Amino acid sequence: MPEPMLRHVAVIGAGIEGAASAVELLRAGHRVTVLEPGEPGGPQAASFGNAGWLSSHSVLPPSAPGLWRQVPGFLRDPLGPLALRWRYLPKAAPWLLRYIAAGSSEERLRRIAHSLRPLLKDSPVLHASLAREAGVPELIEHKGLMNAWHSRAGFEAEGMGWRLRREVGISWTEIEERALRAAEPDLDPAYRFAVLTEEAGRCLSPGRYIAALAAHAVREGAALRKVAATGFRLEGRSLTGVALSDGTVLDCDAAVICCGARSAPLAAGLGDRVPLETERGYHVMLRGAERGPRHSISLGAAKMIVNPMADGLRAAGQVEIAGLEGAPNWRRAEVLRDHLLRAFPGLPNPFPEDRITTWLGHRPSTPDGMPCLGPSSRCPEVIHAFGHGHVGLVAGPRTGRVVAQLLSGRAPEIDIAPFSPTRFRKPLL
Numbered sequence: 396m397p398e399p400m401l402r403h404v405a406v407i408g409a410g411i412e413g414a415a416s417a418v419e420l421l422r423a424g425h426r427v428t429v430l431e432p433g434e435p436g437g438p439q440a441a442s443f444g445n446a447g448w449l450s451s452h453s454v455l456p457p458s459a460p461g462l463w464r465q466v467p468g469f470l471r472d473p474l475g476p477l478a479l480r481w482r483y484l485p486k487a488a489p490w491l492l493r494y495i496a497a498g499s500s501e502e503r504l505r506r507i508a509h510s511l512r513p514l515l516k517d518s519p520v521l522h523a524s525l526a527r528e529a530g531v532p533e534l535i536e537h538k539g540l541m542n543a544w545h546s547r548a549g550f551e552a553e554g555m556g557w558r559l560r561r562e563v564g565i566s567w568t569e570i571e572e573r574a575l576r577a578a579e580p581d582l583d584p585a586y587r588f589a590v591l592t593e594e595a596g597r598c599l600s601p602g603r604y605i606a607a608l609a610a611h612a613v614r615e616g617a618a619l620r621k622v623a624a625t626g627f628r629l630e631g632r633s634l635t636g637v638a639l640s641d642g643t644v645l646d647c648d649a650a651v652i653c654c655g656a657r658s659a660p661l662a663a664g665l666g667d668r669v670p671l672e673t674e675r676g677y678h679v680m681l682r683g684a685e686r687g688p689r690h691s692i693s694l695g696a697a698k699m700i701v702n703p704m705a706d707g708l709r710a711a712g713q714v715e716i717a718g719l720e721g722a723p724n725w726r727r728a729e730v731l732r733d734h735l736l737r738a739f740p741g742l743p744n745p746f747p748e749d750r751i752t753t754w755l756g757h758r759p760s761t762p763d764g765m766p767c768l769g770p771s772s773r774c775p776e777v778i779h780a781f782g783h784g785h786v787g788l789v790a791g792p793r794t795g796r797v798v799a800q801l802l803s804g805r806a807p808e809i810d811i812a813p814f815s816p817t818r819f820r821k822p823l824l
């Protein structure tokens with residue numbers, strides 16, 4: 396077999412996709428320079444403040460049949476689980492129409508579930524292995540994830556989603572009221588039914604984990620530069636360099652676009668105009684919480700995830716369409732805090748302000764909830780690895796492996812055709 400060509404790869408962005416790609420590219424023998432204007436895994440990255448779910452069962456997009464009927468309500472209620480800012484609506488409208496269309500039928504959801512499953516499968520095992528390599532094995536736990544509702548009816552109302560999950564090979568255990576009380580004694584007794592998806596796992600500090608992966612990449616030989624990428628230098632269809640925000644050009648012969656919600660302009664420069672929007676989300680963290688869950692739980696009534704993490708109890712969720720530059724609406728984090736205090740009534744209420752922190756982050760979201768993963772249209776040595784929306788953390792390890800396989804001239808280990816950036820070229824109607 397011919398030796399794979401070894402390249403100098405610029406990894407643009409050090410969230411989970413960039414950090415995992417850097418580690419895998421180094422493993423394949425490539426030279427790597429990571430470009431990141433902030434700290435790897437720092438609070439500017441979605442990878443910092445997410446819910447930490449390694450939910451290999453998250454195979455469905457956020458959009459679902461009938462969503463369009465709810466849009467007027469979302470516009471009226473700025474504090475519901477999905478909010479649209481009026482002023483931003485004209486800009487977001489084309490993306491929103493595609494978002495609604497992506498989840499408009501069971502058949503569409505089925506196609507997405509079958510496409511996403513191979514990307515997410517085994518994620519907790521892959522994360523555990525990366526965390527061990529990076530010297531932080533304690534940050535990944537593989538004991539299942541729980542979804543809880545006030546009654547079995549809540550679970551049944553999401554029946555199509557769970558049916559599709561079963562279809563792609565996911566299984567779970569149902570937990571009735573008494574067993575739920577025993578498993579989660581601090582949870583509000585109004586929650587009476589849950590399911591535990593045993594194959595899933597969780598991260599106990601996403602920010603620290605990404606920072607550790609990036610530090611590991613540096614120990615393995617990667618260079619880390621605190622600059623942003625601004626464009627590409629091409630000769631014909633070949634990459635010769637990446638233009639940087641300090642006015643210089645990094646000489647390199649391959650690159651990975653993995654700068655999360657800010658990836659679209661770079662991708663457009665290579666012929667791929669991708670509808671990428673930020674689905675803004677929030678978290679609230681309670682330090683030194685006296686009570687809380689034993690598992691990480693998605694609370695159906697509050698539409699948020701609660702995860703007992705290394706640095707405190709985190710509640711994360713909400714989807715706000717208001718752009719990358721719109722001011723945060725911290726009321727949304729307060730909504731999460733209030734849901735959290737209601738869900739665990741043993742917590743002091745009000746909770747001491749000096750033990751609360753809040754965060755706003757930008758999910759890099761395509762309308763169909765699937766990433767762009769594959770070569771760019773104009774230059775095959777620039778790989779798109781962005782747009783992971785709600786599943787960027789769980790998809791990170793396999794994304795990194797696929798990036799390394801593509802740049803090593805090997806066939807990717809999963810079918811990436813559904814993730815082609817060109818899939819949005821077709822008009823919606």
Ligand SMILES: Cc1cc2nc3c(=O)[nH]c(=O)nc-3n(C[C@H](O)[C@H](O)[C@H](O)COP(=O)(O)OP(=O)(O)OC[C@H]3O[C@@H](n4cnc5c(N)ncnc54)[C@H](O)[C@@H]3O)c2cc1C
Nearest residue numbers: 408410411412441442445446448624654655676787788789
């Ligand atoms: C509230 C919330 C909860 C979530 N919960 C989960 C969950 O439980 N499980 C899950 O799997 N996913 C979850 N997600 C989604 C997940 O966090 C994201 O999909 C994922 O972090 C995206 O990773 P990324 O590496 O693509 O982008 P990011 O983590 O955003 O990283 C991009 C990096 O690129 C850098 N950058 C930007 N522009 C440039 C440039 N021009 N040049 C160089 N660098 C640049 C940025 O500084 C940043 O560090 C959640 C998201 C939110 C907001």
